[in-house]
Amino acid sequence: MSPTKSDNSVPISQLLEFYERMLLVREAENRLSKLFADGEVPGFIHLSVGQEAVCVGVTSALETRDTLASNHRGHGHALSKGVELNSFFLEVMGKEEGICGGRGGSMHVADMSVGMLGANGIVGAGIPLAVGSALAHQVQENGAIAVAFFGDGALAEGVLHESFNLAALWKLPILFVCENNGWSEFSPTGRQFNANVRELAGVFGIPSAFVDGDDVLAVNEAASELVTAIRAGEGPYVLECVTHRVRGHFEGDPQKYRAESEINSLPDHDPITKLETIISKRRIPKKEVVAIRGTIEARINAAVEAGRGGNAPDFSRAKADVYTAVEEV
Amino acid sequence: MSPVTNLTMPKLGLTMTEGTISEWVVSPGDSFKKNDVVLVVETEKIANEIEAPADGVLHDILVVAGETVAVGTPLANWDVGATAIPEVSAEIEEANATTHEPEKETAAATAFAEVRKNTASGAKSARIVATPLARRIALQNDIDLAGVIASGPKGRIKAEDVRAAIADDASRVTLSCGVAAASPDALPSRRAATSYEAAAARRLSEAKRDTPHFYLSTEADAGALFLLRQQLNSDNENLNISINHLIIAAVARALKENEIANCVWRDGEIVTYGTTDIGMAVSSDKGLFAPVLKDIDRLGIASIAKAARELAEKARTGQLTSDDLIGGSTTISNAGMFDVTYMGSIINPGQSSILGVGSIREIFRPDELGQPELRQEMGLVLSCDHRIFDGVSGLAFLNSIKANIEKPLRLLVS
Amino acid sequence: MADVRYAKAVNMALDDAMAADPAVVLFGEDIAEAGGPFGVTRGLLEKYGDRRVRDTPISEATIVGAAVGAAMSGLKPVVEIMFMDFVTIAMDAMVNQAAKARFMFGGQCSVPLVLRTPHGGGVNAGPQHSQCLEAWFAHIPGLKVVVPSNPSDANRLLKSAIMDPDPVVFVENKAMYSLKGEFDDASETIVIGTAHVARSGDDVTIVSYGAAVNTALQAAETLAPRDISVEVVDLRSIQPWDEATVLASLARTHRLIVLHEAVTAFGVGAEIVARMSDIGFDELDAPIKRVGAPFMPTPFAKSLENQYLPNAKDVIAAVEQVLA
Structure with missing residues (x-):
């Protein structure tokens, strides 16, 4: 574990902001879980419940101009990078007014206006996209950086290795964030990957940091340091965040492959509970926490209602978006 | 029990590509003996009785009477003791074994063709295939x-x-x-044209289009020919020699005298026949046929007459075989029984000339002293393939024919 | 108007595009220092510097994946895949990312990348360096596929491809790199999806693209003295392809042959034939024929490859069949 700042050094306002942002992701996903069970969210969804400290901790270190490529477990990445909540729900519920017009759904939420280059249905595929985005930042000298989020399940993908190599060769402004939740879909990563991500990065000469991914303060502190270094032109970094996946690989996965003891221990790792403990130690009036909870619930209720009120996507509009319309000369 | 095999459309002649089933003699489910006629297939100009190669049973008929299908198309399935013949010709197999491009007709295409035929089974008329x-x-x-x-x-x-x-x-x-x-x-x-009419139309169109025709005409004095015929027949009533038989002999002798006339054009080559074969036009209910008399220079006049009568009879009764229609460089088309003076004919495909023979006319001609002399003349028109003949060689052939008609005694000397 | 080699024509298009737009960047294996395996990118590193002209490691999947990310972030990358056979490794980036980004993100972005790659046999390069895989890409909604047949078209089409907001697979031909052709510097741009009637004729239409267009022209020339008048339509791009021009030609000649070097089965020709047998049904006076490679990998040995590649003789045989 890398050393973290003492909890007392973090301003109260920032603690509450982390809390609100993590709670937004958590409650949004809890609601999606219910909507999925009720048949209001079609397709399949992959929830990141339990991993909220990583996306919030990292994105809190970023600027809007920075870009982010995500993966299939990407609701947290999208919401914490700034995708608007209503258009997020509209999208995941498959509506015309969704951020992607109902074309992509849960696995393809993207918002170019906030640098969210998209969740991705292909394991590892977002990583080279982030590399390319970092290349664009470098060529354009715009001071932005790119972030690639991936799970430990992507470690065995060849494009990860290629991307580490290329980013290191070209000293690209990119932060590789590995959310190590120990599970590659239905298999323990120990059976999937015969190395670890920081050793792998080291082989390519990429420096790395390792944090408790359930501690949003630790994640944010490490990410902020790395982002500063990357923005200064030091080239790529890897940040490994050890975290815990509470839900199954996808909603509906009964997780028969996980030991009861492991599942029972999950609440001990809950990043939101951990932050609540810190907050309570800082003697923050409980009503502020309650107020945040109320705000989040109200926002999500509104977003769900917006989602329900959205229209079915128009087929001809969808079809017209396969290619860019070329104006007749 | 031998396995069920396909009875396919046989290839009955070198140029046959398709045939029409004119009749199924054996019904589905019936058994037959070796050499029994199973069906009758009409090709370009002939009807062929297809005999069973062995004892057996006919099962399903796949192509009904009246339909025209390509050689090799399954017509029925049957059990026969021996290997099913007739077989699909080697030529067809060879055609299917060409190089990979362009796309050859696949098994699927063939199967489709069969399905199409099967679907049409029992229908009154075959589906018209058109682009x-x-x-x-x-x-x-x-x-x-x-x-x-x-x-x-x-x-x-x-x-x-x-x-x-x-x-x-x-x-x-x-x-x-x-x-x-x-x-x-x-x-x-x-x-709809019958298969005979359609085939004849196709062949004649091809012949007229592809063969560069030119025409030579003359009159032959038939007086001596008449006299000879009268004498021969009066000597032996059974001979029953006709003018036509004598003209055949005259043309046969002219062929021996003019080697060029026994040549034909085939795929860019000039083929010279070693035998003297002559086609003769025969009219029948089903159309015009031109069966070929073979090795005619070896026959005396009596034998020519006999062979010609037999061939004509086969033509009239639809019993010609494909062999009867093959060979020869020339054909005689005698319209003398009708009222015509000159007849320019279309050369039969594969041949290089045809002689049109007109009616015999009585006409006054000046004799050596310039006095009118009544003669019996027939108009002759020789249609020539310019790829073989030129004007000189064509005239030489026509003049040989004329001379043989006018001095017919030579026809009795072999 | 001067003669210019195909490789040089591509190089000139890259040069022009880079001069015109600083967002255009090139990267690929050995394209910078070495000037490309076929010399196509020669001189561009020197002219535009190592920020914009980059050698990559041999990592096709990431080369193209990075091109997608770069294209979504403001660049117009032109990447090279050394042989079309190697695109197999980059298919996720092309098929799942580049092709779909615009659609699945609701039209928020386009992916203005060009993937240049040479296809084609004839140089004894063997089964893994000769394939014509363009049909794979043409099958993917969201991709465009351009296959020029001559230097002038290659130059103009590449400029159009780089300016195009959508991902374009630009298929070159290694056997054609040294081919010289007329080149008019001032000639107009070509709109992707516009075919060109390379030769007018009355009796039969041959639709083709890429190097095979020259095979079609050769066959047409051979048939001319036989009074067989062949029209040759050069598609220039196969996705989108110029249905209207093909249909118009078919409506004149009533006979159609599709020629390409790629294996016929499930190929570009199959699509053209299917469309024409639908919208052009009443124009047809003969079955439509396809001429292409047989259903087998491209063989190495000269004698085998010669038999494998469709040639003018095969085209002539097809013409004879449709005219029968």
Whole structure:
């Protein structure tokens, strides 16, 4: 574990902001879980419940101009990078007014206006996209950086290795964030990957940091340091965040492959509970926490209602978006 | 029990590509003995009785009578003790074994063709195969495709066939307009060409189109020929020699005298026949045939007469075999029994000349002293293939024929 | 108007595009220092510097994946895949990312990347360096596929491809790199999806693209003295392809042959034939024929490859069949 700042050094306002942002992701996903069970969210969804400290901790270190490529477990990445909540729900519920017009759904939420280059249905595929985005930042000298989020399940993908190599060769402004939740879909990563991500990065000469991914303060502190270094032109970094996946690989996965003891221990790792403990130690009036909870619930209720009120996507509009319309000369 | 095999459309002649089933003699489910006639297949100009190669049973008939199908198409399935013959010809197999490009007809395409035939089984008439463009043009011009002669592969009607039919129609309309323009009875009626008519039309069109014809005509004094015939027949009533038989002998002798006349053009090569074979036009209910008399220079006049009579009879009764129709460089078309002076004929495909023989006319000609002399003359028109003959060699052949007719005694000397 | 080699024509298009737009960047294996395996990118590193002209490691999947990310972030990357056979490794980036980004993100972005790659046999390069895989890409909604047949078209089409907001697979031909052709510097741009009637004729239409267009022209020339008048339509791009021009030609000649070097089965020709047998049904006066490679990998040995590649003789045989 890398050393973290003492909890007392973090301003109260920032603690509450982390809390609100993590709670937004958590409650949004809890609601999606219910909507999925009720048949209001079609397709399949992959929830990141339990991993909220990583996306919030990292994105809190970023600027809007920075870009982010995500993966299939990407609701947290999208919401914490700034995708608007209503258009997020509209999208995941498959509506015309969704951020992607109902074309992509849960696995393809993207918002170019906030640098969210998209969740991705292909394991590892977002990583080279982030590399390319970092290349664009470098060529354009715009001071932005790119972030690639991936799970430990992507470690065995060849494009990860290629991307580490290329980013290191070209000293690209990119932060590789590995959310190590120990599970590659239905298999323990120990059976999937015969190395670890920081050793792998080291082989390519990429420096790395390792944090408790359930501690949003630790994640944010490490990410902020790395982002500063990357923005200064030091080239790529890897940040490994050890975290815990509470839900199954996808909603509906009964997780028969996980030991009861492991599942029972999950609440001990809950990043939101951990932050609540810190907050309570800082003697923050409980009503502020309650107020945040109320705000989040109200926002999500509104977003769900917006989602329900959205229209079915128009087929001809969808079809017209396969290619860019070329104006007749 | 031997396995069920396909009885396929046999290849009965070198140039045969398709055949028409004129009759199934054996019914589905019936058994037959070796050499029993199972079905009758009509090809370009002949009807062929297809015999069973061994004892057996006929199962399903796949192609009904009246349909025309390509050589090798399964016609029925049957059990026969021996290997099923006739077999698909080597030529067909070879055609299918060409290089990979362009796309060859696949097994699927063949299977489809069979399905198509099967579907048509029991229907009154076969499906008309025409290209989409041909169909569109036919529809726009109110042409019944049933009356259009197909020139495309597998009997497919192409656009140009429909255009030809339109042109034909137009000429007919013009004619009828002159006769009885307003009468509904004068409207042209239509029917599908029989396979014989369609085949003859195709062959004659090809011959007229592909063979560069030129024509030479003369008159031959037939007096001596008449006299000879009279003498021969009066000597032996059973001989029953006709003028036509003597003309055959005259042409046979002329062929021996003019080697060029025994040549034909074939695929860019000049083929010279080693035997003297002569075709003779025979009219029958089913159309015109030109069976070929073989090795005629070896026969005396009596034998020629006998052979010619037998061949004509076979033609009239639809019993010609494909062998009867093969060979020869020339044909005699004698229209003397009708009232015609000169007849310019179309050369039969594969030959290099045809002699049109007109009616015998009585005519006054000046004799050596300039006095009128009554003669019996026949008009001769020799149609020549310019790829073989030139004017000189054509005339030489025609003059040999004329000389043999005018001095017929030489025909008795072999 | 001067003669220019195909490789040089591509190089000139890259040069022009880079000069015109600083967002255009090139990267690929050995394209910078070495000037490309076929010399196509020669001189561009020197002219535009190592920020914009980059050698990559041999990592096709990431080369193209990075091109997608770069294209979504403001660049117009032109990447090279050394042989079309190697695109197999980059298919996720092309098929799942580049092709779909615009659609699945609701039209928020386009992916203005060009993937240049040479296809084609004839140089004894063997089964893994000769394939014509363009049909794979043409099958993917969201991709465009351009296959020029001559230097002038290659130059103009590449400029159009780089300016195009959508991902374009630009298929070159290694056997054609040294081919010289007329080149008019001032000639107009070509709109992707516009075919060109390379030779007018009345009796039969041959639709083709890429190097095979020259095979079609050769066959047409051979048939001319036999009074067989062949029209040759050069598609220039196969996705989108110029249905209207092909249909118009078919409506004149009523007979159609599709020629390409790629294996016929499930190929580009199959699509053209299917469309024409639908929208052009009543124009047809003969079955439509396809001429292409047989269903087998491209063989190495000269004698085998010669038999494998469709040639003018095969085209002539097809013409004879449709005219029968």
